[in-house]
Amino acid sequence: MAGAGGGGNDVQWCFSQVKGAIDDDVAEADIISTVEFNHSGELLATGDKGGRVVIFQQELESKNQPQCRGEYNVYSTFQSHEPEFDYLKSLEIEEKINKIRWLPQKNAAQFLLSTNDKTIKLWKISERDKRPEGYNLKEEDGRYRDPTTVTTLRVPVFQPMDLMVEASPRRVFSNAHTYHINSISVNSDCETYLSADDLRINLWNLEITDRSFNIVDIKPANMEELTEVITAAEFHPNQCNTFVYSSSKGTIRLCDMRASALCDQHSKLFEEPEDPSNRSFFSEIISSISDVKFSHSGRYMMTRDYLSVKIWDLNMESRPVETYQVHEYLRSKLCSLYENDCIFDKFECCWNGNDSVVMTGSYNNFFRMFDRGYRQDVTLEASRESSKPRSVLKPRKVCTGGKRKKDEISVDSLDFNKKILHTAWHPQDNIIAVATTNNLYIFQDKL
């Protein structure tokens, strides 16, 4: 069942489903801002700029069609965050959902954390498939009966009803971040989680909303001396005392909470040495890490900077063990990418279930997969043109200069407004969710 081969020659990716409107006129609220599978892969959550969360559930595999994996259909949708205005600080607080993280399932209900720039919320999603009927004092429609007409007593019984999925906010964690939250990460202890903003990281207990512990603070005494900000943070998948955070300068710090209450001193510092003669105005900007993800094994971590994906062995701080170029051809376009702000786009990255393949997005609705074992990579496209059910995706190629071959696309023809920033890989199977600006594509391998 585990994704063997991944992006290698033996795996062919097929279109499965696409969610969202077809029209080109995209309302800002519909821009997808986060995508996340739950721990079993049965549920897939998306968050958007309008503060809404949509959860899809995978249908059980049909016995009639063993060739197909179950489809994802809407399970629940709710408004997670609303826009706010902080009059005291003259700050507009966007309702955009920055991150969603699922809690491991402990009972019949599902729980997830969703966050905007300032507030994290714990949502409970539960099913209701029966209701009590036969009250003594109420009619079935809820109206109260005249007590004088009640002559006998009966015991209400539960009767089956159409499935109703309810989402309710169980905890609201607010007022702990002066700067904008970029990451949340649930600890393997399932009791705590961290939230990180540009300068600070806080540790919360899932049960307690009125206080949190500050575990990292990189705010300089004098803001003029500010040189770097925190860009992402994540807990180790099985060591509950370990977490990492990445910076805008391209470094990753690993911290151990057993060492001290305030983890300003890192236990490990991961940084690739830079050739000073290659340094340019853009060097620091493109080295800024936009995402950091531990492998499922916990042995490696992956970072995404503007042009590449790097795999680090936690035992080696001096340099990454693998580097994959996502779109190196953009290096000679940095000037225009700076002018149109694309150079600040924050791409995410993800691992497949057995850590053999990694995936990240690019422009023109392209996304890339790198097979670590077979040393192969592939570029695929999420587009309506290649969305016939079960049609195999054709690898795409960008032509960097000289003669453009047929079916290749030249760098200057790339649409930089079509960016794939968010992708997710099912925890066990070869099913991927790829978010374009306002559509969610689901692809799976050909069975």
Add this chain to the structure above:
Amino acid sequence: MSEEIEGTKTTEETLVNDQNEMDDKVISPEKVEEAKLKARYPNLGHKPGGSDLLRKRLTKGQKYFDSGDYNMAKAKVKNKQLPAATSEKSGGGEITGDHIPTPQDLPQRKPSLVASKLAG
């Protein structure tokens, strides 16, 4: 296409300093792009990457509503020195004009009442 590259090289030769003496045949595309940027924006800060960018990032979402200005305007204070007050709070260099924003002026950020199209 090749003419374009030669053109860029010429500009680049005049702007880049002696460092590239050793490898003047192989010029990093990044440095070429940097030269283009500096040619278009000569006043660009000399700190590469820059804490200016970081500070801009930290203050994202800042709107300017000053309750003091608002209340004074409500009290109809005449000949008020507006420019001094506004330039201080806007962090220098930004001209915010004479209009004093009121809570009604700030675009009402209403929550999306429409369901997500992904759920459609």
